[in-house]
Amino acid sequence: MKRALYLSILAITFIVLNIHPAFSQKTPYSYIEELDNLIRPDLLPSYRTGEYIEQISSYDRTGKNDDGFGGAYSFIRKEGNHLVIADFKGSGVVNRIWTPTPTDDTLSFYFDGEKEARLRIRFSDLFSGHVFPFVKGISGNEVGGYFTYLPIPYKKSLKIVFEGEKILFLQIQNRQIPDRKVESYTGNFSPIEKAKIEELSKIYTDMAPSANGFAKGKSAGIQAIEKTFVINPGEELDFYKANKGGRIVGLEVDAGTSFEGMEKDIIFSAKWDDEKVEAVYAPVADYFGYAYGKKAMRGLLMGSKGNLNYSYMPMPFDRSAELKMIYKKRGNLEQAPISIKTKVYYTDEARDKKNEGKFYAVWRREKPETGKYYEFLKTNGKGHYVGTIHLAQGLRPGMTLFFEGDDVTHIDGKQRLHGTGSEDYYNGGWYALLDRWDRGISLPIHGSLDYSLPMGRTGAYRFFMTDKMPFEKEIDHVIEHGPEGNEFPVDYTSIAMYYGAQPLPSKIEPTDELRQVYLPTVHEYFPQLMEVTLGVGAEVKQDRGLRMRSDGHHTVRVMLNDVPEGEYKLSISYFEKDNGAEFAIWQRQKLISDWKSSNAAQEKLNEKVAMGTIKITKQTNSITFHVRKLGEKGNEFELDRIFLEKIGD
Structure with a gap:
C-alpha cells in the first residue's frame, strides 16, 4: 500500500513538473x-x-x-x-x-x-x-x-x-x-x-557577406541553382521552384544596371506553400535597398555590391516555394528586354512549424494623410519583426523636417517602443549636418540610403537580429512624418520584414505611378551642406549663412548637385548689412545677374530674390558668386539659401 502511494506521488510530481511552468526548471x-x-x-x-x-x-x-x-x-x-x-x-x-x-x-x-x-x-x-x-x-x-x-x-x-x-x-x-x-x-x-x-x-x-558564410544550423549543407534568362515587358518567369519542404538560405541577382533608373518595373515575387497572397511582392529595386534609381544599401544581410544584388534572409517553407521575376509593362514607355542571372542557395531542411515562422516582406508606398501615421506593418497572429527598408521623400521643399517623426510600436495591446526621431530609429542622428546624417552610408545592420536637401529626401534601413520584436497576437509598427501631428506632406516607400505563422491577407499592387521615382521641381540649397570651391584669395565662413569675404574682387563657386538636368529659375535669399559687399552671379562664363549691393544701415534678410535663369547639365551644375568690396567696410556677402524652380517638363 505504501509503495503504491509512493508511486502515485511520484507520478503526480512528474505531471506537475511537466505541465505547470511554475514548478518546472527553467x-x-x-x-x-x-x-x-x-x-x-x-x-x-x-x-x-x-x-x-x-x-x-x-x-x-x-x-x-x-x-x-x-x-x-x-x-x-x-x-x-x-x-x-x-x-x-x-x-x-x-x-x-x-x-x-x-x-x-x-x-x-x-x-x-x-x-x-x-x-x-x-x-x-x-x-x-x-x-x-x-x-x-x-x-x-x-x-x-x-x-x-x-x-x-x-x-x-x-x-x-x-x-x-x-x-x-x-x-x-x-x-x-x-x-x-x-x-x-x-x-x-x-x-x-x-x-x-x-x-x-x-x-x-x-563586411564580406556571403551565403556560404551564413551556412550554419538549419542553413548548413547548402546547394545552389543558377539560372540566366531574358525577360520581356509583360512577362513573368520563375527562377526557382520546390515541391517539398525546405528553405532558401540566400538569393543573388545580377542584371547589371538594369534595375537602376526612375522606373522600377521589375517585381520580385516569392510564394510559400500555395498561399493565395505572395509572401514577397515588391519592386526589385526597393527590395534590395536602391534609393531613387541607384544602388544604395550594402548591409550584412541584404544589399548590392557591384552588379550583384544579394539577400541572405532565410526563407523556410513547409511544402512548396516559387520565386519569380515579373516585368510590368507600361503603355506609354518603350521598355527594353532585360537579361538576369540568378543564384538561389537552398537546403532541404523544412520549416520547424512549431518553432519557426515563414518570411514575409510587406511593400508599401503611400502619401499618408495629415494627422495619420505611416504604417510599416500592422498584422495579426504570431511572429517577430526583423527589418525595415525606408525611402522618405518630402513633398514640400526645404529642410527635411519630416524626419523628426518618431517610430511607435504597439505589440499585443501595449505600447512597447516609442522613438525619438526617424534617423534615431536607424541608429543615426543630426540630419543635414556635415559628416553626420548627410549622405548614404551602409553599416552591417543599419544605415542611411541617401540624403539630399535639394531633393528633399532621404532613406534608411535597419535589421533587427538579436533585438527582433516578437508578438503573439498582433503588431502595429508605425512612424510619424513631421515633428508633431504628422503634418509634413510626404511620399514614403517601405519594406517591412517579419517571420510569421499566418499568410498575408492582401498585398499592394505596384501600379505604374507607384513604380515611378518621384522628382520634385522646386529645390533649396542650405549653407551647411553646400559644396564650395574658393577662387584665389577668397574667404568663406559658414555659421548662420555662407559668408563670402573679399578685400578686392574674389569668386566662390557653389555646386548645384543632385537636381535633374533642365532649365531653372534661380533665386537666392541673402542678408543686407552694414558691411555688405557687392555681388554678381555667373554660370561658368555666362553672366546670370549683374552686380548688386548687399550693403544697408539696418540688417535685413532679402528672401527669395529672383536672379535669372540657368541651365543645369552634368557639365554646368554650378553657379559662381563674384564678390567685391564696397567702400571702406563693405567686404562681406552673406548668402542664406539658393532656390531652383524647374521650367517646363
Missing part, C-alpha cells in the same frame, strides 16, 4: 546564443515565445518634439546628484543602447539590487570600440549616432545610473526573458565567449 539562458543572434541569420526564423522587446527613450511625453534637447525625459528619477536612466525588473537582457550625444561621464550598472555597481564605464566608451567587450562593429558610431549591441543580461533587475548633470537623447532596448534561467553580467568572459565577441567584431568590421 531552460538556461546562453550568452553565446545571444551573441550568435547578431551574426547568424539562420536563427532569425525562430520564435521567441513569451518574450517581449521594450524600450526606454527620451521621447516627449506631451506629444511635442522635445525628445532630448532639454533632457526633461532622458531620465527616470534622480538619486542624489545622479540620474537613473533605466530600472528593469525581472530577468532580461539589454540588447541595444543608442545616443547621438555621448559624454565622458560615468555610467554605472547595478545588478539584482546590489549596492555596488558591477560595471562602471565612461558613457563615451560604450561606443568607442576600444574597451572590451564593447568592441568595434558591435559598438560604434556613424551617420550621427552612437550605438552598442553588446548584450547585458540580468537575473533579477538592472538599474543604470548616469553620473553626470545632464543627459540628452537616449534609447535603451531590453528584452524580457521570464522563462529562461538568466545569470547576470559579470564582465568575466570564458575563452569561448571572448572568441565569439572577437568573431562578431571581425564579421561586422570586415
